[in-house]
Amino acid sequence: MNQISFTTANFVARQLGYRMSNGWGQGDAAAQAWFSPLDTFAARFDEMLGEVTALGFTAIDLWTAHLHFLWATPEHIAIARRLLAQRQLRVTSYAGSFGHTLPEFRAACRLCQDLHIPVLGGATALLGKDRAGLVATLREFGLVFGLENHPEKNPAELLARLGAGDADVIGVTLDTGWFGTQRFDAVEALRALAPRLKHIHLKDVKAPRPAKTGLPFADLGHETCRLGAGIVPVERFVKLLPSLGYRGAITLEHEPEDADPRADLQASLPLVQEWLRAGRQSAAPAGEPVRVAIVGCGNISGAYARDLASYPEVKIIGAQDLDPARAQAFVDQYSAGRVYATLDEVLADPAVDVVVNLTIHHAHVEVITRCLEAGKHVHSEKPIATRYADAQRLVDLATAKNLRLSAAPITWLGEAQQTAWKLVRDGLIGPPRIAYAEVNWGRIETWHPNPKPFYDVGPMFDVAVYPLTLLSAWFGPAQRVTAAGGLIHPHRVTKDGQPYSFTTPDWSCAIIEFAHGLRARVTANFYVSGHTRQHGLEVHGDQGMLALDSWAAFDSPIWFSRLEDGDRRTPVLPARVPTPGTEFGRGVIELAHAIRENRPHRAQGAHAAHVVEIIETVHQCLTDGQPRELSSTFPPAVPVDWAK
Structure with a gap:
């Protein structure tokens, strides 16, 4: 599912009172001067994020002027990470120009890695100056660079500048507005550039004004406007995306030199959502839903x-x-x-x-x-x-x-999880022997209005079920369980001040032996919060280890380290553009496809029943600490087609 995001560059003229008469550099300098002081950064950055969420957006493209890789300190980045999490905003790309030297580009990549930003979209001199260094750095950090089509006038010029090869990490950030300014059909450009498409800046521009305005971009014929109000065929462009298989982010961009763009962007958001729905309807397989x-x-x-x-x-x-x-x-x-x-x-x-x-x-x-x-x-x-x-x-x-x-859970069907599973099957880390899964789910009563049912079933049934389902999908049925645990904090208070108690252990640690030979340690609790450094999933084999930062998020960072690598970690890009976060409806979608295609569905009931036996046996082991054998099994889980 495509994420629709808001580029913070939409506010380029804001610090100038929306009178940017001396070009983009003027707005860039004013924004950097406003955001760079550390003592005011938190308040100013949070104010900006709050305005984005108030418009209905759940993701941003972060413009370099608002957190520049050349002045951002670890404190700036930590503040940004905290505020983004509090606002529940994802960052779909880092937008701007990324320097002239490899050290500058590496600084931008480090910032992206720290904020879990997957794409750098814009320009860098390194593409022509040091392509090998650019590619090696992108692969080292597990990132993608998308070259924006400016000043290139058409797809042929853009593809020539990109060059052949390295398509896994170098591609296009397609700006529809610049193609409009160059009088090139953005839909035709999309068809030509689709195989190299990494990101989209969806922008509309007005027809050139008959008289000069004194505003550089307007006089250049690049006066942005509400989507659908200009000369770019943005509706046809968006409706075509599903049929081309584009799954990446779509960033709404509107940067007027002399006006506040917020109302136009708020009005544009539902238009894009509706155009995407119509495009998906047209691209959907034939037959009744x-x-x-x-x-x-x-x-x-x-x-x-x-x-x-x-x-x-x-x-x-x-x-x-x-x-x-x-x-x-x-x-x-x-x-x-x-x-x-x-x-x-x-x-x-x-x-x-x-x-x-x-x-x-x-x-x-x-x-x-x-x-x-x-x-x-x-x-x-x-x-x-x-x-x-x-x-x-x-x-x-x-x-x-x-x-x-x-x-459910169906999180093992996520793009990151399927990519990691394929790497294990392909022998990247050798025969897998040990897995660690951390399920630190915090205190349910701090966010849920009715927490007691969760505590009654316990963290194993409620959340450890996610990595247990993933591990058994990857490695097959378990055959033996040992566990320890207990009540850590059995008396709690709801958000509205009502005390309650429970008797199911709120902390458990299980050792699970799989018929495949793997042994897994799964720790689950309703006490330790997500701020812990222990999280995610690790699989260790004879030749190294592979890790998922999250066993649930489809866009989780993936990385591995082989024995000969020492302490070096190598990030891995998902084999397919991931859905942001977790697509909970994917199990229903997969079931519907299986019904329509007359094939077995992947999230099998027998698999779910086996996981229930694992967890029930864990709870039995908690009573006496004795290991127990399991009796159930299930047919092997089937990878999704693109990850086979």
């Missing part, structure tokens, strides 16, 4: 609805919740069909192909059972059950009814 009903409209339901809205081959036709008002709010917000009064009403609707079960943990078995008995395919949030016997009964029922039972 798989029709789904959502059961349970709690916190996670919004993420599912947003994800599924990007896929025309899946259609939400209704929702049901024990609280009818919550179901109505869900349907209204996401244009999700009708409200069903009861689960029976959902199951009686012949239009429903798949029920997506998003109810609380303890309702899963009953809801899944009733859906299967009514003849509906099911995708369920994790866990499908809290007892292995119940989970296996669900699998058996689905088999007997010739129905599909799909289950």
Whole structure:
């Protein structure tokens, strides 16, 4: 799913009172003077981020003038990282000019690595001056450079400057506005440049004014405007992207020299979202969409609805919740069909192909059972059950009814996770022997309005299920479990001041032996926050190690270190442009594709049941510390097609 971002360069004229009469350099200098002092940086940077989120954006392109690699100290970068996290903003690219020397370019790359920015978009003299050094540096840091089409007038000139080869790390940041200024069709440019496309700056420009204005860009014929109000075919451009397979970010760019661009950008955002939806509809495989009903409209339901809205081959036709008002709010917000009064009403609707079960943990078995008995395919949030016997009964029922039972977590289907799995299968680190997974999930009561159900099932069932599902997808069934743990902090208080207690261990450490031969240590708790230095997943083999910073985020950094490398870590780019964060709806999408293609779905119920047995056995081991054998198995997990 494409991330739509806001470039902070849209504010280029802001420090000049939106009267930038001496060109881009004037705005750049004023912005750097405003943002570089460390004592005021936090307040000024946060104010800017707040204005971006107020416009409805969840991602930015960070312009170099707002955090320049030549003056940014570790303190600047730490502040920026903290504020971006607090605002829940991702940075899709670092935009600007990246110096004339290799040390300058390396400084820009270090800043990108520190802020988890995947793309540098703009210009660098090194492309012609020291291409080998540029390529080596990009690969060292695990980054991509996209050359912007300015001053190049057409795709042929741009491709000639890019040169052949190194397409994994060098490509194009396509600026639609500059092609408009050069009177070259941006849609034609997109078709020509699609194989090298790394990033998009979506910009519209007005027709040149008949008289000079005294504003350099306007007089050059590069006067930006609201999308759709100028001469660039931005609507056709965006609608074409899905059919070309472009999955990267789309940055909205509008940098008037004499006006505040915020209202225009806010109005442009829903236009781009609608154009993308229309493009996906046109590019969708032929056939009727798989029709789904959502059961349970709690916190996670919004993420599912947003994800599924990007896929025309899946259609939400209704929702049901024990609280009818919550179901109505869900349907209204996401244009999700009708409200069903009861689960029976959902199951009686012949239009429903798949029920997506998003109810609380303890309702899963009953809801899944009733859906299967009514003849509906099911995708369920994790866990499908809290007892292995119940989970296996669900699998058996689905088999007997010739129905599909799909289950979360599906994070092992993410781009970073699939890329890492392929590297392991391809022997990058030799035979894998040991894995470490850290699940430090913090204190649920600090953010969730109803934390008690999470504590009742415990961190193993609620969150360790993610890396356990990934590890068993990669390495097959487990056969033996040992565990230790206990109650760390059993008396807590909700956000509204209500005390509560629980008896399920809130800290657990499991040692899991896989039939494959791998041994994994999985630690999970509802106490240690994400600020810990222990996080993610590591796999250690005879020739080295491979790590994912996150077992859940599809765009997680990946890196490896071979024995001969010493302390050096080598980043790895995902084999496919990743979806930002976690696409929770991917399991439903994968199930829908499997139904349409008449093939087995990947997130199998039998796999989910095996993970339930692992966790149930962990809890049994916690009572006496004795190891236990596992009895269940499941068919091998299948990589996605592009990662085979």
